[in-house]
Amino acid sequence: MPKIEFRAESRTVECAPGTPLRDVCDQSKAKVPFGCRNGVCGTCEVIVMSGSENLSPVVAPEKETIESFGIPKGHRLACQVKVLGDCAVQPI
Ligand code: FES
Numbered sequence: 001m002p003k004i005e006f007r008a009e010s011r012t013v014e015c016a017p018g019t020p021l022r023d024v025c026d027q028s029k030a031k032v033p034f035g036c037r038n039g040v041c042g043t044c045e046v047i048v049m050s051g052s053e054n055l056s057p058v059v060a061p062e063k064e065t066i067e068s069f070g071i072p073k074g075h076r077l078a079c080q081v082k083v084l085g086d087c088a089v090q091p092i
Contacts, residue, residue, distance in 0.1 A: 005088035006030045007049050021046075021055075021081040021089070032091045037079045042069045044078040044091075051087025052076075 001014040004024055013028040022044070025032045035043035039061040048055065055076060058066065062080035065071070075092065 002054065002083050003086045004083055005049075005086075006032075007088050007090040015083055017084055018082050020079075021076075021083055022079045024083060025078055032078050032089075034079060039065055039077055039080040041065075042071065042077065045071055045075050046078050046089040046091050047075055049088040049090055051085060054083070054085030054087050056080075056082035056084060 002017055003012050003014050004021070005012045006028075009031060013024060015024045022034065022037060024030070025034070032046060033043050035041040042065055052074065058076070062077045065077060066075075078089070
């Protein structure tokens with residue numbers, strides 16, 4: 001089971017492989033803010049502190065939002081990411 005560390009909250013939760021990070025945040029009541037939940041508004045931007053290789057690839061609409069907002073490399077939109085392995089994230 002993948003482990004997701006919410007670095008700012010100093011806690012780690014587990015989820016089934018392929019679980020949307022959005023669902024992990026909801027179920028664990030992680031302090032990641034959400035807006036549209038569709039990859040458009042950028043509200044759910046997180047810094048991936050480790051394990052970026054264990055997250056689903058960046059595809060539309062996340063790709064377009066990252067480009068249009070100038071979101072830095074290494075940051076992802078929590079509403080668009082699926083967790084495939086261990087990682088650590090932190091809201092911006
Ligand atoms: S909540 Fe809007 S982009 Fe994720």
